[in-house]
Amino acid sequence: MEIIILILAGVLFATAIYNLLQKQLFRIIIGTVLLSHGAHLFILTMGKLKRGQPPVLTDGVTDYSDPLPQALILTSIVISFGITALLLVLAYRTTQENKTDNMEELRGNSNE
């Protein structure tokens, strides 16, 4: 199972980076979101997918799945959500001000 998930994460990484290398802002933002999906799957897999019970204390259960990666991912999800929201607004504002969302046209002036 772990191998398959890690390959999936690798595919997500590859697509994310291909998107990041594109010119339009919207594609780049989608790239960052894909990247965070890949990273979350990676963290989860690193904690061994041992198929225990959900980490909620219940009488008579001893094999819980690893709670620590879950806490880390939870934090990460929220942070990447904040970043995505900010990036989207930033892209919106950039497009409004510069009348373009193409990274090649969004260079500084030559005399800077």
Place this chain on the structure above:
Amino acid sequence: MSTLNIAIIFPFIAAIVIPFLYNKIRKLHIGWFAMLVSFVLFIYFARYVPRIANGETFANTINWIPSYGINFTAYLDGLSLILALLITGVGTLVILYSIFYLSSKESLGRFYTYLLFFMGAMLGVVLSDNIMVLYVFWELTSISSFLLIAFWYQRKRSRDGAKKSLLITVSGGFGMLIGFIMLYIMTGTWSIREIISMAGSFTDHALFIPAMLLLLLGAFTKSAQFPFHIWLPDAMEAPTPVSAYLHSATMVKAGIYLVARFTPIFGGESIWFWLVTGVGLLTLFWGSFSAVRQTDLKAMLAYSTVSQLGMIMSMFGIGSAALHFGNSTVSVVYTQATFAALFHLVNHSTFKGALFMVVGIVDHEVGTRDLRRLGGLVTLMPITFTIAMIGSFSMAGLPPFNGFLSKEMFFTAVLTIGEAGIFSLDTWGTLLPVIAWVASIFTFVYSMIIVFQTFFGPYKEERLEHPAHEPPVGMLIAPGILALLVIGIFFFPNVLGDYILTPAMMGIFPSLPAADLSVPISAWHGFRSMELWMTIGVIIFGFALYKTRKKWAFVYKLFPEKWSFNSFYSYSLEKLEEHSTTITNSYMTGYLRDYMVYIYLFFIVAIGGTIIYTGVYAFDISGNSSVSEFEWILVLVMIIAGISVLFAKSRLTAILLNSILGYGVATFFVIFRAPDLALTQIIVETVTTVLFLVAYYFLPEWKKEDVPRKSRNVNLIISISVGIVFTVIALTVQSGKLFESISGYFENSYELAGGKNIVNSILGDFRAFDTMLEVVVLLIAGIGVYSIIKLKAKKEDESVEDQ
């Protein structure tokens, strides 16, 4: 004896006080205060002469950085005393001269601040025993020289000259610093005295030769030795008192002082001998040869300084041969060269200082120092002429001036060393006197040009800016005193020799008996002596060359200007700038995509390379859990969705595919028993999709990306490689668990934190700091979103964005 340290600090304090005094007292010329400072120091050092002559030395330490052994140790022996007397003595005279030379319209406060700053730094160089402190003062002289050369900073040539001298002397100084550090590694002490006492015990060390070479690099750049001499002629853009003081009498002798000071350590080595002597002789020849072609008087004096410095340097090199013979009496013969070097060091300061001042007077009174416009000043400026004649004839090596004595001793030195039979001198030894002799002829020629072209011949008043007349008396005092010294030293050379030079010899050759180091100076060697005939030859050939100089001037045209070191220097600077701009522009393209490519390429090469190179790759499926059909399908769907994002024609498709991925991840969270994660992921994915849809409304439609095939392939390769490297790392890490997870501890969450949901206990109790800051992140993101949408810099207010 802490007064020695105070004496070094004193000029710095005076330099700080000067601007205040300058602003308070406008009536009195501020130079008088500076001169007083210098004169007091001169008297102070002069009082040491009798005690130093008795063989005493003085040292005092003030702790600076004791934990590193770097302390401000002032050490006064004969060698330091010579330089200290020159610095303060010539300093006093130069300041006196500058009081009359600089008009009160100049920013005098600045001038004297720099000058005293320099004086203190220079005293620090010659009096420091600790080489780190010596280096500090060494760089301070470079900086103050830079400031003084660019004193008229409005002129481009001044700025260029200052920049050039700084670049060259500081790069040399930096090399010297490395040499000093090597010395420290070899000996374990920063103190010159202690290093000298260990001399000979570390000559086999691997760093010995590099340290020597780097030290010489520092000395050669500072003392304008070939081929680093190019900064000195350009430094002539400084005011003339500065040229007289820094660039003839004191700063350029710092390198010579360094060579003399380190002779006990490195002398006796063949490389040291050949480098110092060889470079010195080459500089001597090249300087005198180039001086003849100059038309500007100061440039001529600059090259002549270069030449004379080369002569002193070569004599120190010859003198170092004495150490090769150890303590035997044979070596005493060669120490005479060092004695001559010290003697000429003093002589050169006297006559060159006087000559610079004379040139300044001529420039000041007639408005030009171009030889083609000068002439016939002898009747109009008789006193100036007399001083110029004394200085020039002394420089040419004629009696009855002190230059004659040191030149004779120089010839003696090169003749003796030619017969020494060490360091493969038997093959090359005869060359040394020849070069020295030819160079002396050129020295004679330009010395004559200075006197006769300036003061004789037709008087061309129409070409001069002011009609010629004698300068004010005040301007003549300082060069007059120097000229008197020139003659005085000729008639009583042994006073100087016994009281000042002999003690300095003891500092350079501490291992030799003091009684043998004193050399009686005599003007007359008898008819049988080779030196006399060489001098006569110099006069005859020099006179002939002077008379026919127009006929052989074509020699200088043989080498085109672009072959000179000056052109090489400016060419390399220019090319350096050009190429670095080209290189920077070639990779700093301004496109985000390119920078991303660099980052990922680095990731692939560094991480992937490390994995391949160290062979840590591991692949272990033994601990893996089983996969159900449903999970297979889910993974397949997600892979297809992920790849389809790349091919999406419209933004809407991409958003939908992205949310498929997000919900797929949420499903995995469910499968892997993470209820909280699944919940959060579903909510966040929903909100993100909504956000994307909102942005979709505002952002422009996707255009077909017209990426060239080549860069598209690059993108593809890079992204696939990053994916592979990432997967390989993940698999390797996955397969190599070293110890059990600590998560078992958190299963006590009910006892420890009173919560049954372990994940929530971790977030709220065990690791609540993360959660707090994560909340802060959300808060900041919210504020960011709000302000980006709401705030707009107004156009009318010259908004920053439009600049």
